[in-house]
Amino acid sequence: MTPARPGSSRRTILGALAALPVTACARESRGQVPPRAPDRPLKAFAAFPVGCAVTAERLANPADAALIARHFSQLTPEWQMKMEYVLQGDGAFRFDGPDAIAAFARDHGLRLFGHTLVWYAQSPPAFERIDGQGRPFADAYRNYILAVAGRYRGQAVGWDVVNEAVAEDGDGLRDCLWSRNLGRTDYMRRAFDNAREADPDAVLLINDYNLESLPKKRATFMRLVEDLLKAGAPVGGIGTQSHMAADLRPGAVCEAIGDLASLGLPIHVSELDISLNRAGGVFRPRADLQAAQNRLAQELAEAFAGLPPRQRFAFTLWGLKDDQSWLRSLKENPSPPWDEPLAFDADGDRRPMFDALAMGFGGRAG
Ligand code: G3I
DSSP, X not given: OOOOOTTOOHHHHHHHHHOOOGGGXXXXXXXXXXXXXXXXXXXXXXXXXXXXXXXXXXXXXHHHHHHHHHHOSEEEESSTTSHHHHBOTTSOBOOHHHHHHHHHXXXXXXXXXXXXXXXXXXXXHHHHTTTTOSHHHHHHHHHHHHHHHHHTTTTEEEEEEEEOOBOTTXXXXXOOHHHHHHOTTHHHHHHHHHHHHHOSSSEEEEEESOTTTOHHHHHHHHHHHHHHHHTTOOOOEEEEOOEEETTOOTTHHHHHHHHHHTTOSOEEEEEXXXXXXXXXXXXXXXXXXXXXXXXXXXXXXXXXXXXOGGGEEEEEESOXXXXXXXXXXXXXXXXXXXXXXXXXXTTSOBOHHHHHHHHHHTSOOO
């Protein structure tokens, strides 16, 4: 590990301490069908929280609820803590869904992770109506964050305060309702300040996707985090969504985690799924795609497990069972029924990806 030169930047110093040896990224021993892990909960193989994206309806299903409580230690509301659910057309708030998820987490001793307060993709009518109105817009923005983050104070361990702020191709930051009204990075700084005001203890994260597959986007994301920290925003962690295609280049994920770790912040693998379909599924033998999926899952799990403990915030899968994946319900190019992006199949049985994750976590049943 090369020592950082005196006067090096924060990232250089922390990178010298935290960066994974890239040589570990190139290991090719992964990916064949992993040995079946012992019949233990997935979370038992990890020395850090293992999360699952859920909906109130899935938690109301006894079979799904039992699987979720057995295998996971953290819950992320897949959509019911977002503006699209909480903020009604007349400006009223709706909390029945997230409250049900919070109650399930509390009753089962699971962590609750809030997702997400501010997202370019959601600008509900109640905010669109005050677009351009200056102080009223800023006040409504702060009041929304105070109301939502404040409601789960003392229960949510953390929040995706800002989601997907970096441009799709990594060339700068997105324009959105929030940036137009409050400033390109100022809307983010405000959101972090407002969330901190609402909850003094929650870990406040910024979350984005394709950080593994697009080094340019990852670099822009990292610069944004450093800029927010320099501006005094209480950024306490970073989320890398990890929605991936099974054929991602071996080593890319490990290099990405090593890069992101150089910021020295806790990392949340926040939304893992590994699509076979997005890896040219129809043109490749399924056995090859599944081996590639297992390899990639193990590489990510190993890279995350290899982080310093203080940087291992949580490792979250974006759903319980394959047939519940968001990929299946996309309006454009939905995944076909044979796409198996998660660790459990439609019957709730473990898939080889479960074993690959367990092995990557450390394979020690806790
Ligand atoms: O369940 C209701 C149904 O009762 C109602 O009739 C219907 C009307 O449109 O809506 C249904 O809810 C949908 C919900 O998913 C449950 O399926 C919402 O419309 C739909 O917007 C929501 O989509 C979610 C999407 O984010 C937008 O919030 C997906 O489930 C969720 O997987 C996806 O997750 C995002 C992350 O937040 C950020 N990263 C990318 C990821 C995938 O897009």
